[in-house]
Structures are given as structure tokens and as C-alpha cells.
Amino acid sequence: MLNYRNTLIVFITALILVAATDYFIPVSLGFYIGIVLVLLLLLTWGSISIRAGFYMKSACCGKSSKNAIVLTFDDGPDGLVTPILLDILKEYNAKATFFVIGSKAEKHPEILKRIDNEGHIIGGHSYSHHFFFDLFSYRSMRQELAHTSEIVYRTIGKRIKLFRPPYGVTNPVIAKVIRDQQYHSIGWSLKSKDTVMKNNDQLISRLKQNLKAGDIILFHDSKPRNIKILGTFLKYLDEQHIAVEQIDNFLNIRVYDY
Numbered sequence: 571m572l573n574y575r576n577t578l579i580v581f582i583t584a585l586i587l588v589a590a591t592d593y594f595i596p597v598s599l600g601f602y603i604g605i606v607l608v609l610l611l612l613l614t615w616g617s618i619s620i621r622a623g624f625y626m627k628s629a630c631c632g633k634s635s636k637n638a639i640v641l642t643f644d645d646g647p648d649g650l651v652t653p654i655l656l657d658i659l660k661e662y663n664a665k666a667t668f669f670v671i672g673s674k675a676e677k678h679p680e681i682l683k684r685i686d687n688e689g690h691i692i693g694g695h696s697y698s699h700h701f702f703f704d705l706f707s708y709r710s711m712r713q714e715l716a717h718t719s720e721i722v723y724r725t726i727g728k729r730i731k732l733f734r735p736p737y738g739v740t741n742p743v744i745a746k747v748i749r750d751q752q753y754h755s756i757g758w759s760l761k762s763k764d765t766v767m768k769n770n771d772q773l774i775s776r777l778k779q780n781l782k783a784g785d786i787i788l789f790h791d792s793k794p795r796n797i798k799i800l801g802t803f804l805k806y807l808d809e810q811h812i813a814v815e816q817i818d819n820f821l822n823i824r825v826y827d828y
């Protein structure tokens with residue numbers, strides 16, 4: 571299985587074998603550099619591919635036997651967008667999971683309460699969502715998660731168990747924090763691309779084309795364009811008889827520690 575531990579074992583073994591060969595038959599420096607470059611490429615690929623489960627396991631999809639999907643929203647709560655998305659979700663009787671940024675949750679406790687009151691689930695997405703979050707120390711990352719968890723607990727009285735790594739980037743430090751703090755890491759199988767695609771119609775067409783049973787779909791409630799997109803997408807799911815399921819049933823996991 572291609573994961574961090576196995577990769578390190580294979581590469582260290584390879585380096586030892588090459589060094590041993592070098593003792594008898596000279597091996598060019600380029601060969602050593604090649605091995606290290608391949609290792610760096612693999613480590614980078616593992617970092618940016620949450621679905622690969624290279625550094626840690628993240629739940630990225632559910633069973634495809636059920637005609638159901640899960641909706642997730644990152645980077646909120648947003649004072650303007652999140653309440654409108656909640657209205658749309660209510661209209662379609664759909665439940666979602668919101669991976670909140672601690673610093674934003676702190677500013678909008680009333681939205682956090684509303685998310686919870688209306689039957690949606692809250693997970694953590696770091697406190698700062700700092701661009702260099704992945705380079706933070708173990709201690710800083712743990713503080714980010716603990717701080718966010720505390721804010722949610724103060725507001726809704728529930729301890730979060732779900733975490734989505736900012737930017738979906740993983741590494742050995744994040745993996746250790748998640749393991750030690752006993753969070754479930756949640757990825758996705760389908761990105762809406764609401765942060766990069768320019769045209770809403772093209773975005774919705776792409777979602778419809780790529781959609782499959784068991785998907786965990788990633789949106790951002792920080793993006794006002796989702797006010798237009800969400801209703802159209804939920805209507806399509808309704809027409810296709812695709813259920814929007816809640817993540818705890820979907821993955822059969824506990825989402826809070828009470």
C-alpha cells in the first residue's frame with residue numbers, strides 16, 4: 571500500500587542498497603539525486619492528494635450502493651452567505667455539514683447556533699485557515715483545533731469530532747494531531763470548484779456530469795455565488811431522486827463528543 575511509512579521504508583532501503591553497491595562499483599551522484607527527487611515528488615503528491623490517504627486516512631466518499639450524497643461547506647460561517655444557504659437547504663429539507671473556521675465562528679455565534687438548530691453538522695477547519703497552516707508545528711496545529719473546538723462547544727454545547735484539513739493538504743504533523751485528538755478527517759470525492767470556475771452554468775453542468783452515488787461534495791459557504799448555485803443543484807438532485815444524506819449516517823461515524 572502506497573503510504574508515508576511504506577514509502578520511507580522502500581526509499582531508505584533503496585538508498586542503503588545503492589550506497590552498498592557504490593562501495594564496490596561507483597554509482598553516479600545523479601542516481602542518488604534521482605532517488606531523492608522521486609521521494610520528494612511522492613511526498614508532495616501525498617500532501618496534496620487527500621484521497622490518496624498517504625499520511626492519514628480521510629473519509630472521502632460513502633457507499634455507492636445507496637443513491638445518496640453528502641453536502642459539505644467549508645470556510646464559513648459567513649455573515650451574508652451562510653444564512654441564505656441555510657434558507658435554501660431548509661426549503662429542500664436537505665442537511666449539510668459545515669466545516670467552520672474558528673475565527674469566523676467566534677464572530678458569528680448566532681449562525682453557528684442556527685446551523686446546529688436546523689439539524690446540520692459542524693466540523694472544524696482550523697482556527698485561522700492560515701495559508702501556511704501545513705507548516706505549523708504540532709503544538710500550533712493542536713491549539714488551532716482545540717481553540718475551534720472550544721468556540722463550538724461554548725456556542726452549541728457539543729464537542730466536534732470532524733476535521734477537514736485546510737486546502738485538503740495533509741502531512742505527518744497534521745496526521746499526528748488528528749490521531750492524538752481522535753478526530754475523523756473528512757475529505758471529498760467531488761469538488762464543486764466554486765473557488766476557481768468562473769461560469770455558474772458550466773460549474774453546475776460539470777457537477778451534474780461528475781456526480782455519482784456516494785459522493786461527498788465540497789462547496790464553500792464563503793462564496794456568494796453558491797446562493798445561485800445551491801438551489802439549482804438541489805432541485806436537480808430532487809429530480810434525479812438522489813437523496814442528500816447526513817454525514818453521520820452516511821459514514822456511520824460519531825460526529826460529536828457530548
Ligand SMILES: [Zn+2]
Nearest residue numbers: 644645736737
Ligand atoms: Zn478551506
